[in-house]
Amino acid sequence: MEIRKVGIIGAGQMGTGIAHVCAVAGYDVLLNDVSEDVLKNALATINGNMARLVRKGKLDEETRKSALERIRPVADLSAMAECDIVIESATEDEDIKRAIFAELCPHLPPATLIGTNTSSLSITRLAAATDRPEKFMGVHFMNPAPLMELVELIRGIATDDSTFETFKAFVTSLGKTIAVAEDFPAFIVNRILLPMINEAIYTLYEGVGTVEAIDTAMKLGAHHPMGPLELADFIGLDTCLSVMQVLYEGLADSKYRPCPLLVKYVEAGWLGRKTKRGFYDYRGEKPVPTR
Ligand SMILES: NC(=O)c1ccc[n+]([C@@H]2O[C@H](COP(=O)([O-])OP(=O)(O)OC[C@H]3O[C@@H](n4cnc5c(N)ncnc54)[C@H](O)[C@@H]3O)[C@@H](O)[C@H]2O)c1
Numbered sequence: 001m002e003i004r005k006v007g008i009i010g011a012g013q014m015g016t017g018i019a020h021v022c023a024v025a026g027y028d029v030l031l032n033d034v035s036e037d038v039l040k041n042a043l044a045t046i047n048g049n050m051a052r053l054v055r056k057g058k059l060d061e062e063t064r065k066s067a068l069e070r071i072r073p074v075a076d077l078s079a080m081a082e083c084d085i086v087i088e089s090a091t092e093d094e095d096i097k098r099a100i101f102a103e104l105c106p107h108l109p110p111a112t113l114i115g116t117n118t119s120s121l122s123i124t125r126l127a128a129a130t131d132r133p134e135k136f137m138g139v140h141f142m143n144p145a146p147l148m149e150l151v152e153l154i155r156g157i158a159t160d161d162s163t164f165e166t167f168k169a170f171v172t173s174l175g176k177t178i179a180v181a182e183d184f185p186a187f188i189v190n191r192i193l194l195p196m197i198n199e200a201i202y203t204l205y206e207g208v209g210t211v212e213a214i215d216t217a218m219k220l221g222a223h224h225p226m227g228p229l230e231l232a233d234f235i236g237l238d239t240c241l242s243v244m245q246v247l248y249e250g251l252a253d254s255k256y257r258p259c260p261l262l263v264k265y266v267e268a269g270w271l272g273r274k275t276k277r278g279f280y281d282y283r284g285e286k287p288v289p290t291r
Pocket of ligand 1: 032033040093117274
């Protein structure tokens with residue numbers, strides 16, 4: 001199946017990154033979110049990110065221009081009827097994703113494939129909320145999508161071989177490397193990464209170390225490019241919490257219990273970089289720890 005046009009639903013940090021990657025690879029992109037304002041900001045973000053890559057010599061100016069022209073913001077899901085593939089990358093909330101699929105599916109031609117960028121939710125369950133479980137699978141990009149090399153591919157119980165092969169060829173054409181994961185809560189990367197981040201938050205909660213001590217310890221002591229708390233802010237604390245909840249409930253093991261401090265930050269609306277406050281405060285010139 002030939003892919004020319006890609007629809008992306010959700011224009012947050014991941015949706016903008018996936019749109020960027022697809023447009024640079026030469027695909028036409030339709031980008032949807034809840035309002036014109038969000039879409040306007042999303043396009044400005046993509047423009048800014050591409051301009052930064054041009055300044056760093058990682059993207060040429062011609063490609064930036066043509067890629068930007070290939071991204072069309074659409075306020076209505078009916079526009080997705082033109083797409084060969086639609087990738088859902090909205091908020092990590094099963095009810096939101098289900099409502100999107102219910103609205104989306106009636107507009108799509110029967111051959112259109114649907115992927116979800118969920119970090120943790122069951123692909124089989126999400127597939128069952130569509131009218132085409134055999135044409136549905138998990139396509140899990142890493143953050144930031146334009147820079148990270150990996151995409152996890154996850155089949156649901158009903159995903160057919162041609163859907164898998166088409167997604168595999170599509171993701172490869174984006175210049176990404178694939179890791180195939182089974183449909184278990186949080187797949188591979190987040191099954192390993194998020195409990196580590198949650199443990200770092202427990203370490204802070206129990207007073208074992210300060211925010212700075214914990215991040216410095218893991219950067220210099222384990223050679224992680226980012227400390228776990230800095231990384232949590234980067235991922236988004238709401239996303240971190242929902243992945244931990246999915247692990248906790250999905251695997252029924254108390255070792256995945258989300259740290260109460262993570263819950264508190266999310267309840268406060270301190271979601272990390274995207275709201276300018278999380279384990280660090282990003283409102284000033286330099287990030288300052290909030291504890
Ligand atoms: N943040 C990460 O590091 C990361 C990495 C890989 C995958 N993911 C996954 O990607 C998805 C998006 O995460 P994100 O970090 O971009 O979150 P985000 O909060 O930055 O963006 C989510 C976007 O979805 C939009 N949205 C909500 N309801 C919608 C609807 N009904 N229709 C259209 N758009 C809607 C929101 O307005 C928002 O712009 C989630 O499933 C998340 O688990 C996140």
